[in-house]
Amino acid sequence: MNTADAKRILETALICSTQPLPVRELRVLFDDELGADTIKSLLxxxxxxxxxxxxxxxxxxxxWRFQSRPEMRDHLDRLHPEKxxxxxxxxxxxxxIIAYRQPVTRGDMEDIRGVTINSLIIKQLEDRNWVEVIGHRETVGRPALFAxxxxxxDDLGLASLDQLPTIDSPAQHNALIDALTDAAGPDQAALPMDAPDEALPADFPVVPNPDAAADDGPDTPAAPLEKSP
Structure with a gap:
């Protein structure tokens, strides 16, 4: 099989698929006759x-998947004006907070945000299949760890968490929130990346949003954190 035919097969499979296809599945198209490195080169x-x-x-x-380019979004949105x-x-x-500080417990999130997080918020994110419980912290009560x-x-168009942008200003914080808002809609949005090759430092704090208090809705002030014995 020549290169042109192999690329045409990959192209057809990816365009017709409703989900991203990993290299191991793409190899099945060729009865595993093409190695993973060859498939990646063709991609x-x-x-x-x-x-x-x-x-x-x-x-x-x-x-891997085909998706519309960000600059096409305004035009495509006209086909589906209702959001x-x-x-x-x-x-x-x-x-x-979960994305940048994972794995975290609900208590960790509340400590960072400074408010009690409504349980419906966590459920909403789980229902969207954006977060999941990956274990429990070995401390009093064994709280769930979220990641x-x-x-x-996939919904943010990222291959790994290393591609999350760095956030060191309120403006970048707001840009991240806007990107997450867009990703929650029917189309995937590319996350703005100031430094796509740099991973966020593990101890980086989430920048508080000065307007958050007005948007917190059902959240209530957090109770003082108790020290673990």
């Missing part, structure tokens, strides 16, 4: 072939 060539098109081939958390209900800012800030999912990466 990179396909990316270059589509550079001048309205679609782009990207690698996300669970595989689904937006997530509250409190929910998106909670999601941002983001591959679906979270």
């Amino acid at each position: 990179i060539e396909l990316q270059e072939d589509w550079t001048q098109r309205g679609l782009e081939l990207v690698s996300v958390g669970s595989g 689904p209900p937006r997530y509250t800012r409190a929910a998106l800030e909670t999601l941002a 983001t999912t591959r679906q979270f990466l």
Whole structure:
């Protein structure tokens, strides 16, 4: 099989698929006759072939997919002018905390935000398949540890958490929240990246939003944290 035929097969499979396809599944198209490195090389060539098109081939958390380019969004939105209900800012800030500080407990999130987090917010993020429980902290009460999912990466167009942008100013914090808001809609939005190759430092604090208090909705002031024995 020549390169052109192999690329055409990959292209067809990816366009017709409703979900991202990992390399291991793409190898099945060729009865495993092509190795993973060969498949990846062909995918990179396909990316270059589509550079001048309205679609782009990207690698996300669970595989490869075609998606519309960000600059096409305004035009595509005209086909579906009605937007689904937006997530509250409190929910998106909670999601941002989980993304940057994972794994975290609900108590960790409340300590960072300074308010008690409504249990419905966590459930909403779990129902969206953006966060999940990955274990429990070995302390009093064994609280659940939350982390983001591959679906979270897919919806933001990221291949890994290392591609999350650094946040060291309120403006960048707001840009992140806006990107999460867009990703909650029917179309995936690319996350703005100031430094796509730099991972966020593990001890980086989430920048508080000065307007958060007005958007927190059902959240209530957090009770003082008790020390673990």
